[in-house]
Amino acid sequence: MENTELMELITKVIPYGTVSQGSQYPEVIVPAGKLHDAAEQLRNLEGQPFDYLINMTAADFTDKFTVYYHMESTQAHNLVVLKADIADRDNAVVETVSDIWVTAEFFEREVFDLFGIRFKNHPDLRRLFLEDDYGFPLRKDFKDEVNIIELPN
Amino acid sequence: MSKDVIKNIIVKDDEDYIINMGPQHPSTHGVLRLEVCLNGEIVKYVIPHIGYIHRGIEKMCEADTYKQIIHLTDRMDYLSAHMNNEAVCLAVENALQVEVPERVQYIRAILDELNRLASHQLWWSAFGMDLGALTTFFYGLRDREKILAIFEESFGSRLLHSFNTPGGLMHDVHPNFQKHILEFVKYFRKKLPDYKNLLTDNVIFHNRTKGVGVMSPETAIAFGVTGPSGRGSGFACDVRKVAPYGVYDQLDFKQVLYSEGDSFARYQVRMDEMEESLNLLEQLVAKMPSEGDFTAKMKPIIKLPEGEYYERVETARGELGVFIVSKGEKYPYRMRFRSPNFSNLFVLNTLSKGLKIADLVAISGSLDLVLPDIDR
């Protein structure tokens, strides 16, 4: 299936999202509140359900967080990226998709560990790598005077 | 379809008989801690605890140039160091739309396969040891030594050879490179029957692995279990076939798929992949241009255009993804590695539930986990 066709199909099921051709793969940008619904729509997309969540991660843009979901359909081998912005950095909450892809449970734990984004309805939201009182190291404003030696640029 | 969702079920009880396997345990290859709940010999649930060697590679990448990132990726999955390098290089090259010389692509593919072979050999050794056949460890390492000697000759180091650089390679390969590879292929073909007699055909080995830790294709997809572990369940996830990179679309090889999904199927996938890799090596050496540049022209300071880039390669353990968010600077704004072992590890609970503690060892061995890759 061509990318344009796929994008049309996605636009049909996710009318509230912005579907565009990213630098490599089709991108779907949805509001953070609609993330779970959009994910479910993609997971059950007609003809080519995106059943394989390759990757889930986030990035800190100092004024907002963006969460990324890379998913592939194992039938058509198309890859799409689902994105959502979380504006509230101090109290970042987004709904979990671990009920759709079980692997997201662990990706979300990692994102929570490193960014401090909370996932609503997550079955077991604990820190994955770090201690409970450690900061959220992948936030851009994270400072650790003890352990990190800044290199002169 | 979403009604029969696969879940990771853990039911805790106050009277659980908890036993910790790891972080210092002979069968967790690395510092993995498994919190195992037992009922006699039967496993009730397994909770993996990771993070003992979390080095924050993703954070470190944010302060490194793209050339400097390469040497960090070696240290994630140290057994497929070359593939990790290649993933970053491919991401950078694709973002910059650099045409990499053909010779480089062939050399990279050769190194991929050599690295895959070395990794599978080590896995075979360690898997035998997990099951109590200590001799396999020495035979596997003996043969792996030959590959490491080839690496050492060309790159100067045996395990962590940061040999790739965005745009090409650090050096040209050693003049004896092709000759030694062909010698190795011949040598290893002769040794494979030993592997078969020692483990593959062994009746005890069959009993220990057949029907143990059966993973359905749905489970594999839902957990994102890729690589040989996923292909043992019939999940066609070989990135070399699904989304070919380098010269893989010009090569004749097949994706090894087994449908049983048990530990023995995962074992068989890797054994078949070893032979497949040997075939590939012969093809690659024959097709490889004997002359040519070893690197494309690159600017001394590499700056990726603003945007998001995602690149996938097939490592010895599954699909490695490199995700770069660039803001047009010489450092990546956000770098993310989707490591195959991360997803492969967490299926352990589902697979080993209701089986015996010895099976847990067999399953974790058959998943072929490398801990530094999980923790990053």
Add this chain to the structure above:
Amino acid sequence: MILDIYSFSTLTGAIDKGLNSAMAPWLATLLEFVIVGVVFLIFYALLGLFLVYLERKVCAVIQNRIGPNRVGKWGLLQTIADLIKLLMKELIPIKNADGFLFNLAPFIVIIASFMAIAALPFAKGLQAMDFNIGIFYVMAVSSLGVIGILLAGWSSNSKYSLIGAMRSGAQIISYELSVGLSLLSIVILSGSMQLSTIVQSQADGWWIFKGHILAFISFVIFLIASTAETNRGPFDLAEAESELTAGFHTEYSGIKFAFFFLAEYMNMFIVAAIGATLFLGGWMPLHIGHWQEFNNIMDYIPSVVWFFGKTFFVIYLIMWFKWTFPRLRIDQLLNLEWKYLLPLSLINTVLIAFIALMGWYF
């Protein structure tokens, strides 16, 4: 036909006579006891060290390695160095462990193997105790060891040890049956439980040859079952290091650990010696039918060489198993015994009884 030049009875007899003529009988008996005791103690310790060394060398060569080669010529003193090291190691008392049982366990395993070794016929005329129920005695005493293992595992207050001990308990008692039944078949054939009589009955040929294929099957069953009895690979579930770190002796340190180690190797020697005595003719030389010349040449080889040659052959077989096979799982281990070995050995025993009755053996 057997030459008596190598018989140890002349030597022991002479010592006995000399002592008795020199002093009062009770003193002579006491002195004999002490001599025998000291000789056995030294023999036991040296044999243990040598077996450890042998195992290391055998597995090294199998695995394309050299093995110990630093201490002494070909590393011969390596195990002695290890022993000294283990003697110098701290004995760590484990918190909340059952102290008395914890310390008792190494005594029991050593006593079991030490008492069993006393009844073995090492050579013509060299047997400390020749019971008329010899086999029975050895079986009974050597199975005491399992109590030591169970105590060690239970008292350690470690979960790994506990599981290891439980496994080993289930394993050893199960395989006791097959060992018993396969030994029984030789008792049927030779009509005696006395080890010296059994050896004498093989003067014209070893039971493994005289008893047709049935005796051979019996030998194979004995070999498998006794490997399991001694907790060696592929049946080393009690100390399966990939699952239970070190199993029942996880918490033992220093010399106490060394005793478990020693007992394991001595048990291996005992079962190998029993196998050699019952199936391979003990210290009897190899005799083939009516080849008078050949038999005479064989007679010139001392009986003690025959005994140790055969025993070490069996020991080598057991080591060969260990360094080749993957470990079994607990349920498979018990399946193998109860569903394969036990029925087979039951049938085998009946058949052997039949051929013994009919006199259909050589």
Add this chain to the structure above:
Amino acid sequence: MNSVFKYFADIVSGVRSLCAGMRVTGKYFLSPGEIVTEQYPENRATLKMEDRFKGEVIMTHDENNQHNCNGCGICELNCPNGAIEIITKKEADETGKLVRSIDKHVYHLSMCTFCELCIKSCPSNALEWGQNFEHAVFDRSKLTKVLNQPGSTIKKKEAKS
């Protein structure tokens, strides 16, 4: 009857597979020529590392105790781990002008990951790989090395022609 047959067939095939395994180990047991162990400290004399072997970073000095390093600091910039520190000094050359030159090229072997970026990026080819691999020392501070030999000077450039 079929299951009884299968029972015995299982035994036979099982024993056969075990024998196949034992044949492999037995074969190696009987061929000590296959032993691959390297006797390391004894074979020091014959042990030769590959030409490209990455043992440590060294600075090449010619017979006049001269090296190529002019202290530009590019290697320091390129090192991902901060394993290189360049300490420069100002020195008057023959015309009396103050010229920056290298005082100490400090190399922390303990932080080096052998990524080769310093060697590749050096514009004057002053650095290269040394073959020494016996780095074990009792004190970590001994792993910090000064690469330019004492009293060494910078090699004069050939007259530009």
Add this chain to the structure above:
Amino acid sequence: MSSESLVLFFVLALVLVGGAIVFSSLVAPRSFNHEKFEPYECGIPTEGPTWIQFSVGYYLFAIIYLVFDVETVFLFPWADVMKAVGMRAFIEIVVFFFILGLGLLYAWKKGALKWV
């Protein structure tokens, strides 16, 4: 030697183990460290009691074993005199083995040989 010397061997084994342990505890160094005396569980403190009611699987086999082992004890005297007594002994033992085999078959079919 007579069977009284069994006591000798018993005492010798005691001396061997006891002597070595006493010697070792005299020469071995001692150091005190709170963590050191913990039971080993891969570096993590144990949770919950170690000594609990354990799985019945192991004991089932012990019970079956008891039945069989007592019978094996009877078999040895029989084996000793089998050739002397002749056919009668053989027939009797065949009947005995048959019953024994039935017992094993019963346990097998009953599922007692299956691991739980």
